Structure formats: C-alpha cells, structure tokens
Amino acid sequence: MPTLTPKQKQVFDFTFSFIKSExxxxxxxxxxxxxxxxxxxxxxxxxxxxxxKGYIKREKNQKRYIELTAEISPIVxxxxxxxPVKKYDVLPLNTIIHGDAVEELKKIPDNSIDLVVTSPxxxxxxxxxxxxxxxxxxxxxxxxxxxxxxxxxMVIQDSTKNFGKTLTSFKTIIDxxxxxxxKLFETTIYRKYxxxxxxxxxxxRVDHEYIPIFLKGERPQYFNKEPLKIPSKWxxxxxxxxxxxxxxxxxIATRPIKINLMKCxxxxxxxxxxxxxxxxxxxxPATFPDKLPRDLxxxxxxxxxxVLDPFVGSGxxxxxxxxxxxxxxxxxxxxxxxxxxxxxxxxxxxxNIQLL
Ligand SMILES: C[S@@+](CC[C@H](N)C(=O)[O-])C[C@H]1O[C@@H](n2cnc3c(N)ncnc32)[C@H](O)[C@@H]1O
Numbered sequence: 001m002p003t004l005t006p007k008q009k010q011v012f013d014f015t016f017s018f019i020k021s022e023x024x025x026x027x028x029x030x031x032x033x034x035x036x037x038x039x040x041x042x043x044x045x046x047x048x049x050x051x052x053k054g055y056i057k058r059e060k061n062q063k064r065y066i067e068l069t070a071e072i073s074p075i076v077x078x079x080x081x082x083x084p085v086k087k088y089d090v091l092p093l094n095t096i097i098h099g100d101a102v103e104e105l106k107k108i109p110d111n112s113i114d115l116v117v118t119s120p121x122x123x124x125x126x127x128x129x130x131x132x133x134x135x136x137x138x139x140x141x142x143x144x145x146x147x148x149x150x151x152x153x154m155v156i157q158d159s160t161k162n163f164g165k166t167l168t169s170f171k172t173i174i175d176x177x178x179x180x181x182x183k184l185f186e187t188t189i190y191r192k193y194x195x196x197x198x199x200x201x202x203x204x205r206v207d208h209e210y211i212p213i214f215l216k217g218e219r220p221q222y223f224n225k226e227p228l229k230i231p232s233k234w235x236x237x238x239x240x241x242x243x244x245x246x247x248x249x250x251x252i253a254t255r256p257i258k259i260n261l262m263k264c265x266x267x268x269x270x271x272x273x274x275x276x277x278x279x280x281x282x283x284x285p286a287t288f289p290d291k292l293p294r295d296l297x298x299x300x301x302x303x304x305x306x307v308l309d310p311f312v313g314s315g316x317x318x319x320x321x322x323x324x325x326x327x328x329x330x331x332x333x334x335x336x337x338x339x340x341x342x343x344x345x346x347x348x349x350x351x352n353i354q355l356l
Contacts, residue, residue: 012050014034016068018030028043031047054069094328111146114306120156122168123158123166139172139175140181142180148218153213154211163202176214189208192271193273211292227299228299231261232259235262238258278348293307297324305326306329307328310331315340315345318345319348
C-alpha cells in the first residue's frame with residue numbers, strides 16, 4: 001500500500017477507530033474537531049488522498065459515507081494494535097497536564113478517579129486559542145477512568161442560533177447515558193447572580209447553566225450533603241404544617257411545626273459570580289465560581305480522594321481540591337492556562353495543606 005503522510009495517517013486512524021466503536025463513519029466536522037484543525041477543506045483533501053491511495057471509499061454527497069477498504073495496510077493495522085497509549089503506572093497526582101483531554105485521559109488507568117468536575121468548551125462559543133473538542137469521546141474516557149460509584153459533574157449551557165437553542169447540553173446528557181454508560185444522577189441548575197449580562201431585544205437574559213451529575217455504577221460511592229445545607233427562609237419559626245396524605249388515603253392532622261434553621265439543598269444551586277476570584281483568575285475568560293467545585297467535591301469526593309478536571313482552565317477545581325485536602329489532576333490544551341493554573345495553585349492555596 002502507498003505510504004501516508006502523518007496527517008493522512010491521523011485522519012485514517014481516527015476514522016478507523018470511530019467506525020470500529022460507533023459502527024458508522026465520522027462526519028467531516030468530527031474528524032476536523034478531533035484533529036484540532038480549523039479548515040473543513042483540509043479534511044476533504046486528506047480524505048481525497050486516502051481514497052486515491054486505496055485506504056477508503058467514499059460516496060459523493062453522503063454525510064457519513066466513508067468505507068474502509070478491505071486491504072487495510074498491515075503497517076497501519078500493526079500500529080493500532082501494537083502501540084496502544086501507554087498508561088501511567090502511578091497516577092500523576094497533583095499535576096497540571098498540558099495536552100488534549102481525550103489523548104491525556106487515555107493515559108489514565110481504568111477505575112482510578114473518584115470525581116470529575118469540569119466545564120468543557122461547547123458550541124465553539126470560545127475557541128480557546130483555536131482548540132475545540134469531541135464531547136462524546138470525552139464522556140467515554142471519563143466513564144472509563146472513574147471508579148465504580150464515581151461521579152462526573154459538568155457545567156454546560158446551549159448557545160442560541162437564529163432563535164433556536166443548539167441543545168448541546170441535552171444531547172450530551174443523552175449521549176453520555178446511552179453511549180458512555182452513565183446514569184444521570186441529577187441535573188442541577190446553576191443560577192448565576194452577578195453582572196447583568198446582555199439586554200436582548202427579542203430574547204430572555206440567560207442567567208443559568210446546567211450541572212448534569214453523572215454516576216458510574218449502581219450507587220454513589222460517597223455522598224455527603226451536610227456541608228451543602230442552606231438556610232431555611234422561615235428557620236426558627238413555628239408554622240402550622242403537616243396534613244400529608246398517607247397512601248391509605250388518611251391525612252396526618254395539621255399541627256405546629258418548628259422549622260429547622262438549615263435545610264437540604266434543592267436542585268437550584270445559586271452562586272454569586274460578580275467579584276468571584278482574584279486578578280489572576282480573571283486572566284481566564286470563562287471560569288466557574290470557586291464555590292461551585294468546592295460544593296461538588298464536599299458532596300461526592302471521599303477523604304483523600306482524586307478529583308479530575310480535564311478542562312482545568314485557570315485551575316479552579318484543582319484549588320478547591322487542594323483546599324479540601326483532596327488530590328487533583330488537571331488537564332488543559334492551552335499552555336498559557338496550564339501556567340495560569342499552576343501559578344494560582346502556588347499563590348492561592350490555603351496554608352499548611354497536607355497532601356497524600
Ligand atoms: C470553560 S474553560 C474551563 C474553566 C475552568 N472551569 C476555570 O474555572 O478556570 C474550558 C477550558 O478547556 C480548555 N480546552 C479546550 N479544548 C480542550 C481540549 N481538547 N483538551 C483540553 N482542554 C481543552 C480551554 O483551554 C479552556 O481553558
């Protein structure tokens with residue numbers, strides 16, 4: 001078989017593994033995102049070259065029609081089988097890793113992480129120095145690296161195009177449950193209080209994001225909602241209550257009830273975004289509030305557990321993990337943000353933290 005250029009081989013390898021795992025061919029955009037390239041035309045050129053060299057067959061004007069020809073080069077085949085990504089023998093605890101999330105996650109051993117807290121880029125709202133990604137592949141890798149009972153919480157929203165929401169958040173939730181293997185434990189609403197935001201003429205001002213929380217396995221390995229309690233509006237007062245109807249149709253008589261000062265957190269989580277974080281943190285354009293990963297870690301990460309953020313940005317998740325005496329692993333494709341996260345960790349962690 002004719003030899004391939006490194007980029008053609010990358011396109012072929014990605015198409016090969018995509019077809020093997022999904023049962024159908026990737027779209028041009030999926031190939032482009034995986035390779036981190038901007039131009040669709042370049043992908044077409046690579047596919048044309050692969051077809052000319054006899055590696056694939058394509059059907060004109062069909063979105064997902066790429067067929068691998070019967071004679072796959074033994075060289076390509078060998079590399080796929082013989083060179084699997086080398087996994088870490090020892091987890092790189094308390095490290096910020098510079099690299100692509102999917103590629104770096106592949107190096108992390110199965111069933112080794114307690115909790116993932118992250119906010120991936122979505123809908124190409126920000127290109128973060130030109131990088132975009134495949135959320136479906138991320139879901140599968142996150143599922144693999146989590147321990148049984150481990151959780152993954154993701155902050156996500158949909159952008160609006162021509163008065164229609166993109167549905168990326170909902171599609172990702174369904175994909176992670178249908179194809180990665182997760183159960184959806186809950187979707188909380190992250191209600192933002194802060195800067196007023198844009199005044200649209202014909203749209204609402206969006207002041208929330210979603211936090212779908214995924215579970216691997218039967219039940220959470222750790223769940224502590226005590227630190228997440230919130231003050232009751234009528235706490236300390238005695239109000240008339242009860243009256244609950246029982247399954248047999250009778251009612252419990254109403255009676256005076258003393259309202260607890262604190263109550264269980266509901267599914268709307270409120271955070272003040274204005275004034276959150278330091279001058280250093282503000283060097284990143286899309287951070288979440290410091291308290292958000294803190295709440296999730298307190299609730300779902302066992303003592304001395306390992307928290308992973310594959311899109312660590314300015315390092316907010318890593319800082320929360322350190323301050324709660326947990327271990328972290330952070331990944332970001334931007335060298336600049338890896339350096340920013342490292343700097344924040346050096347300058348902003350609480351004193352006297354003992355790590356494992
Ligand atoms: C929404 S930001 C995360 C911000 C973070 N939660 C914080 O509070 O600082 C998303 C991050 O994902 C990174 N990113 C984009 N594509 C990536 C990829 N393929 N692999 C790893 N990181 C990526 C961007 O550089 C960006 O820093």
